[in-house]
Amino acid sequence: MKAPILQMKNIHKRFSSTIALDGVDLDAFPGEICGLIGENGSGKSTISSIAAGMQKADEGEMFFRGEPWSPVSMIDALEKGIGMIVQESGTISGISVAENLFLAEVKKFRKGPVVDREEMNRQADLALDAIGASDIRGNMPMSALDFQARKLVEIAKVVMKDPDVLVVDETSTALSHEGRNILYDVMRRFREEDKAVLFISHDLDEIMDVCDTLTVLRDGNLIRTFSKEEFNPDAIRMSMIGRELKGDYYRSDFIPSSLDEIALKGEDLSIPGELDGVDLTLRKGEIVGIGGLSHCGMHTLGKVLFGAIRPESGRVVTGDGSEIRDEGSSMKHNIGYVAKDRDTESLNLTASIRDNIAIAGLDRYAVSGFLLTAGNEKKYVDKQIADLSIKCSDRDQAVQQLSGGNKQKVVFGKWIGRGSDILILDCPTRGVDIGVKRDMYRLMSDMKKQGKAILIISEELPELIGMSDRLIIMKDGRITKEFTRSESLSDADVINYMI
Numbered sequence: 007m008k009a010p011i012l013q014m015k016n017i018h019k020r021f022s023s024t025i026a027l028d029g030v031d032l033d034a035f036p037g038e039i040c041g042l043i044g045e046n047g048s049g050k051s052t053i054s055s056i057a058a059g060m061q062k063a064d065e066g067e068m069f070f071r072g073e074p075w076s077p078v079s080m081i082d083a084l085e086k087g088i089g090m091i092v093q094e095s096g097t098i099s100g101i102s103v104a105e106n107l108f109l110a111e112v113k114k115f116r117k118g119p120v121v122d123r124e125e126m127n128r129q130a131d132l133a134l135d136a137i138g139a140s141d142i143r144g145n146m147p148m149s150a151l152d153f154q155a156r157k158l159v160e161i162a163k164v165v166m167k168d169p170d171v172l173v174v175d176e177t178s179t180a181l182s183h184e185g186r187n188i189l190y191d192v193m194r195r196f197r198e199e200d201k202a203v204l205f206i207s208h209d210l211d212e213i214m215d216v217c218d219t220l221t222v223l224r225d226g227n228l229i230r231t232f233s234k235e236e237f238n239p240d241a242i243r244m245s246m247i248g249r250e251l252k253g254d255y256y257r258s259d260f261i262p263s264s265l266d267e268i269a270l271k272g273e274d275l276s277i278p279g280e281l282d283g284v285d286l287t288l289r290k291g292e293i294v295g296i297g298g299l300s301h302c303g304m305h306t307l308g309k310v311l312f313g314a315i316r317p318e319s320g321r322v323v324t325g326d327g328s329e330i331r332d333e334g335s336s337m338k339h340n341i342g343y344v345a346k347d348r349d350t351e352s353l354n355l356t357a358s359i360r361d362n363i364a365i366a367g368l369d370r371y372a373v374s375g376f377l378l379t380a381g382n383e384k385k386y387v388d389k390q391i392a393d394l395s396i397k398c399s400d401r402d403q404a405v406q407q408l409s410g411g412n413k414q415k416v417v418f419g420k421w422i423g424r425g426s427d428i429l430i431l432d433c434p435t436r437g438v439d440i441g442v443k444r445d446m447y448r449l450m451s452d453m454k455k456q457g458k459a460i461l462i463i464s465e466e467l468p469e470l471i472g473m474s475d476r477l478i479i480m481k482d483g484r485i486t487k488e489f490t491r492s493e494s495l496s497d498a499d500v501i502n503y504m505i
């Protein structure tokens with residue numbers, strides 16, 4: 007067996023009371039793409055960012071090609087042979103692509119008192135060509151690039167330093183098919199050159215496809231490393247969540263709800279260019295799914311039903327005939343809403359878990375309507391944290407520090423704790439791992455049983471088919487089809503009405 011390029015031994019890391027890594031051993035071998043998988047918060051980013059010099063371990067040893075490895079920063083690590091493409095965007099908007107690529111080394115292009123921009127742009131183009139991103143040029147302003155192109159610039163920036171170990175943290179989720187192929191090609195090239203790749207993703211299919219080995223982390227512990235021959239989705243999932251989980255974790259019943267008490271109704275809703283005469287009825291005790299391509303109008307529809315956007319014509323009314331005109335009337339009628347872009351719309355990231363959850367529930371625990379007691383508030387917030395098993399150090403931790411899945415649980419906690427009777431969920435499981443998804447599906451089923459009405463807007467057909475009593479398909483701002491829950495309904499039946 008070949009010697010590992012990078013060796014990590016007994017790595018420990020804690021953040022106040024959270025143990026992020028509890029003694030992890032991880033090696034990266036030459037000529038191998040090593041996958042790292044685990045639920046949100048399992049420690050993937052922490053272990054890889056320690057290897058790449060972004061933060062320091064509390065305890066443990068690292069070796070790079072047999073020598074002790076202790077980078078002082080990410081730049082230091084990259085210079086010495088380990089480069090990381092981070093989860094959050096790492097480019098600067100106000101300057102050009104070439105300036106981003108050569109940020110720390112502009113002086114390399116200095117000719118007397120001036121910077122030789124032409125040469126810098128030329129070198130930037132070469133670096134971009136090298137990863138196959140020739141649509142992006144060095145002289146372009148960074149602000150002209152979309153999210154995917156920015157990510158590609160980051161990839162070029164790391165790859166041009168020719169590291170021996172490339173760490174890729176949840177980058178592919180930000181990329182389209184084309185962008186992903188660029189990334190996979192880069193990773194394969196590393197393999198061919200006998201270098202190592204550490205690839206982090208929570209997409210099991212993707213990771214099984216591109217990786218040679220797969221290591222599972224759970225709660226800061228390394229659970230198992232699978233070799234390619236051992237790849238088996240059920241076994242991997244089981245080690246990720248620590249108990250058996252069948253491929254199917256949606257509702258198991260196929261009885262569409264037969265209740266007829268109306269919870270919420272949209273009548274002839276139109277917004278030019280977005281919604282075109284949409285009629286929709288949501289009944290108590292029912293889960294209604296809405297599916298379609300991303301610009302079909304379904305996300306706008308969710309906002310209109312919650313009162314966050316006013317339709318040009320048509321109206322939204324509750325079962326007892328009250329009109330929903332704005333978010334205030336929505337809240338008054340116990341309607342909750344989980345936005346697709348949860349970071350900016352649903353959460354105050356810099357505030358604590360406690361503040362985020364407490365705001366929506368204010369009228370529930372405030373005694374006699376206005377007297378807010380700290381004791382009530384704490385009890386209320388702690389209950390939500392326990393009910394949803396939100397993984398955090400305590401209720402006062404900033405939401406910003408939580409993993410994606412746990413942020414999403416805070417959003418749920420806001421609305422569920424308040425006892426919402428109607429929940430409008432826009433892509434509630436986007437970017438969260440299977441364990442959290444399963445918890446959310448269970449919550450939805452429980453709420454349905456309690457007679458609550460749930461509208462789930464989603465870009466994932468399996469979850470729509472798996473959870474909905476009725477599935478409504480939209481295209482170009484209109485409803486094109488409605489399906490009733492049935493065991494035989496398949497993706498193929500539905501897709502035809504979306505495109």
Ligand SMILES: Nc1ncnc2c1ncn2[C@@H]1O[C@H](COP(=O)(O)OP(=O)(O)O)[C@@H](O)[C@H]1O
Pocket residue numbers: 021024025026044045046047048049050051052053397398407408409410
């Ligand atoms: N800077 C930080 N401050 C406080 N807690 C953190 C910080 N970074 C990570 N954590 C916590 O450490 C645990 C592991 O996080 P992370 O490595 O980001 O997980 P993953 O990448 O697998 O989703 C989580 O519980 C997370 O909330």
Ligand SMILES: [Mg+2]
Pocket residue numbers: 050051052093176
């Ligand atoms: Mg992470």
